[in-house]
Amino acid sequence: MRVIVKLFATFRDGRFKVREFDFPEETCVLDVIQSLNITPEEIAICYRNGKDAKPDTVLHNDDTLALFPPVGGG
Amino acid sequence: MVGYTGKILRINLTEGKITTEPLNMELAKKYLSGRGLGGKMCFDEVGPDVDPLSQENKIFISAGVLTGTNAPTGGRYMVVTKSPLNGAIASSNSGGYWGAQLKFAGWDMVILEGKAVNPQYISILDDKVEIKDAAHLWGQDVYATTAALLEEFGDPKAKVLTIGPAGENLSMNAAIMNDKFRAAGRSGVGAVMGSKNLKAIVCRGTGKVENAKPDDMKKVLRSALAKIKENGVTGQGLPTYGTAILVNIINESGIFPFKNFQDSYDPDADLTSGETMTEKHLIKKDPCFRCPIACGRYNKWKGGEGGGPEYEAVWSFGGDCGVHDYDAIHVANDLCNKLGMDSISAGCTIAVAMELVQRGYIKQEELEGVPLEFGNSQGMVEWTRKMGYAEGALGAKLAAGSYRLAEAYGHPELSMSVKKLDIPAYDPRGIQGHGLQYATNNRGGCHVRGYMVSPEILGLPQKLDKDSLEGKAGWVKIFQDLTAVIDSIGMCLFTSFALGLSDYTEIINAVTGCNYTDEEILQCGERIWNLERLQNLRIGMTKADDTLPKRLLEVPIQSGSSKGSVHRLPELLPAYYSERGWDENGVPTAETLAKLGI
Ligand code: SF4
Numbered sequence: 001m002r003v004i005v006k007l008f009a010t011f012r013d014g015r016f017k018v019r020e021f022d023f024p025e026e027t028c029v030l031d032v033i034q035s036l037n038i039t040p041e042e043i044a045i046c047y048r049n050g051k052d053a054k055p056d057t058v059l060h061n062d063d064t065l066a067l068f069p070p071v072g073g074g
Numbered sequence: 075m076v077g078y079t080g081k082i083l084r085i086n087l088t089e090g091k092i093t094t095e096p097l098n099m100e101l102a103k104k105y106l107s108g109r110g111l112g113g114k115m116c117f118d119e120v121g122p123d124v125d126p127l128s129q130e131n132k133i134f135i136s137a138g139v140l141t142g143t144n145a146p147t148g149g150r151y152m153v154v155t156k157s158p159l160n161g162a163i164a165s166s167n168s169g170g171y172w173g174a175q176l177k178f179a180g181w182d183m184v185i186l187e188g189k190a191v192n193p194q195y196i197s198i199l200d201d202k203v204e205i206k207d208a209a210h211l212w213g214q215d216v217y218a219t220t221a222a223l224l225e226e227f228g229d230p231k232a233k234v235l236t237i238g239p240a241g242e243n244l245s246m247n248a249a250i251m252n253d254k255f256r257a258a259g260r261s262g263v264g265a266v267m268g269s270k271n272l273k274a275i276v277c278r279g280t281g282k283v284e285n286a287k288p289d290d291m292k293k294v295l296r297s298a299l300a301k302i303k304e305n306g307v308t309g310q311g312l313p314t315y316g317t318a319i320l321v322n323i324i325n326e327s328g329i330f331p332f333k334n335f336q337d338s339y340d341p342d343a344d345l346t347s348g349e350t351m352t353e354k355h356l357i358k359k360d361p362c363f364r365c366p367i368a369c370g371r372y373n374k375w376k377g378g379e380g381g382g383p384e385y386e387a388v389w390s391f392g393g394d395c396g397v398h399d400y401d402a403i404h405v406a407n408d409l410c411n412k413l414g415m416d417s418i419s420a421g422c423t424i425a426v427a428m429e430l431v432q433r434g435y436i437k438q439e440e441l442e443g444v445p446l447e448f449g450n451s452q453g454m455v456e457w458t459r460k461m462g463y464a465e466g467a468l469g470a471k472l473a474a475g476s477y478r479l480a481e482a483y484g485h486p487e488l489s490m491s492v493k494k495l496d497i498p499a500y501d502p503r504g505i506q507g508h509g510l511q512y513a514t515n516n517r518g519g520c521h522v523r524g525y526m527v528s529p530e531i532l533g534l535p536q537k538l539d540k541d542s543l544e545g546k547a548g549w550v551k552i553f554q555d556l557t558a559v560i561d562s563i564g565m566c567l568f569t570s571f572a573l574g575l576s577d578y579t580e581i582i583n584a585v586t587g588c589n590y591t592d593e594e595i596l597q598c599g600e601r602i603w604n605l606e607r608l609q610n611l612r613i614g615m616t617k618a619d620d621t622l623p624k625r626l627l628e629v630p631i632q633s634g635s636s637k638g639s640v641h642r643l644p645e646l647l648p649a650y651y652s653e654r655g656w657d658e659n660g661v662p663t664a665e666t667l668a669k670l671g672i
Contacts, residue, residue: 007324008531045323045531049635050327052539068323069310070532071323
């Protein structure tokens with residue numbers, strides 16, 4: 001299934017900004033972040049299609065996952 | 075109480091008279107300093123019928139009790155006055171270095187009264203205070219005025235606070251600037267200074283501010299600094315990327331207002347993100363006095379360098395105007411610094427004008443050949459300049475701010491403001507607590523009186539569902555009260571990502587030598603909030619003013635992750651009034667006022 005992963009702030013260092021992946025069915029958030037060498041503790045905000053997701057949230061075809069480390073305010 | 079200098083400088087510009095008076099310590103105990111004490115004195119000395127731009131209005135430039143101490147970020151001051159925008163108590167906060175100099179010079183507060191016959195400026199060197207002719211400075215921009223005054227004063231350690239042409243022109247978007255790039259931005263405070271024919275205050279202090287309990291201070295500072303360093307936001311996010319790091323977060327959350335809130339998602343937001351700023355524009359960090367966070371940016375752009383835009387300005391001139399040209403956003407922000415304008419309201423006014431053009435209310439023949447369409451960066455910059463100088467018929471209308479502009483064209487509902495103050499860069503339709511905070515905010519549409527984005531988006535101190543109403547009224551009240559405390563001691567609100575109420579209480583006690591409890595400190599914040607509310611009520615505001623623009627209550631967000639949402643204010647407001655101990659019309663009850671000792 002097709003999943004778009006968007007990375008922000010320091011998560012982009014040595015990785016990418018946006019990339020489309022082909023993951024097997026039943027892939028969850030934890031599988032994706034592990035494949036990117038990111039630990040759940042490093043994540044401050046995790047959105048699946050703009051809504052809060054958890055490490056065990058299962059992804060679906062055409063989902064967009066957005067990952068942020070602790071960042072900022074203004 | 076230590077921390078206070080105990081002295082107030084009162085300057086009557088009509089009579090050219092300078093007097094000093096002791097700080098009322100009883101009031102300081104109840105209202106702290108900064109926003110709280112300045113607000114209380116403004117409430118007592120400036121009556122409800124005073125025209126804000128008349129000589130009867132006064133300006134209270136009020137430093138914090140921690141300003142000038144070694145408390146982290148302890149360098150801030152407040153400009154408190156009756157706002158020309160809406161009559162509320164304006165208290166605009168600024169960082170930089172000027173506030174600390176005022177304390178070093180031995181003053182907790184400067185009160186400005188009356189109106190000078192000719193343009194004047196004030197020079198402060200410790201207790202040597204003079205009113206001087208400013209004919210040569212009137213009409214000059216902030217940078218030129220700052221350079222000229224530093225040269226005249228002859229001490230490179232002096233700091234300059236000044237208005238620009240926008241303040242002289244009595245623009246409702248006029249700010250008071252200090253250290254060139256720092257602004258007491260909101261509520262039109264620069265116009266009040268301009269109305270007094272006062273151009274600037276140059277200040278140098280050679281004293282220092284003591285702590286009552288130096289050993290306690292060492293201990294609490296160590297702990298506070300460690301928390302600031304360890305916190306992801308204050309230790310990494312803000313220092314690395316500045317506040318513009320929010321662009322992508324807020325956009326992905328579906329609450330990034332686009333083209334004057336006609337939508338709330340910008341597909342190209344990354345072009346103007348904090349990440350992009352860091353990569354392409356950042357020269358160095360530009361911290362305020364004693365700030366370990368250093369969110370300020372010193373940037374470069376095509377044709378210039380200087381203070382970089384904050385998140386709010388990136389949005390107001392960027393997403394809100396449909397502009398993605400980061401150089402142009404930097405230029406517009408620089409114009410705000412130079413001409414002395416609030417970069418939030420200035421950008422929002424341009425965005426409202428763009429919608430008035432889009433809908434055909436502003437006619438092409440009024441545009442003097444300068445484009446004013448969403449997405450046109452060149453037009454955005456040129457109209458910002460014209461607004462600053464109130465140049466031409468439309469430039470003068472823009473200088474009156476977005477509400478009066480939209481009203482002049484018969485469509486005040488197109489101004490995305492609360493109590494005529496423009497709403498900043500978070501669309502309340504997709505963040506219910508923050509929207510309640512805007513609607514009930516005493517000074518109007520402002521994000522820094524109870525930053526609910528912190529729990530509702532960033533998850534600090536704990537994650538709340540941004541779309542849920544549950545418990546939000548109580549959260550908003552606590553955030554508003556705690557913020558009133560932080561604004562009234564001279565520290566930066568950004569410390570609150572890492573510090574909690576007890577940290578502030580401990581720092582206040584170590585500096586002042588008092589023994590406040592957490593409850594007493596939070597109650598100071600609640601007292602300040604209620605007093606500001608009483609000002610709104612006595613100038614004739616009612617429950618009807620605790621609202622949001624119609625679009626945000628009725629028209630759902632069109633795209634992005636908050637698609638379909640509207641703000642559900644009517645469901646939240648009664649709970650908020652009840653949390654506050656106010657009646658169903660939003661009036662503080664006699665018991666509430668008695669409890670707070672107002
Ligand atoms: S966090 Fe930013 S705004 Fe606050 S004091 Fe530090 S540099 Fe200034």
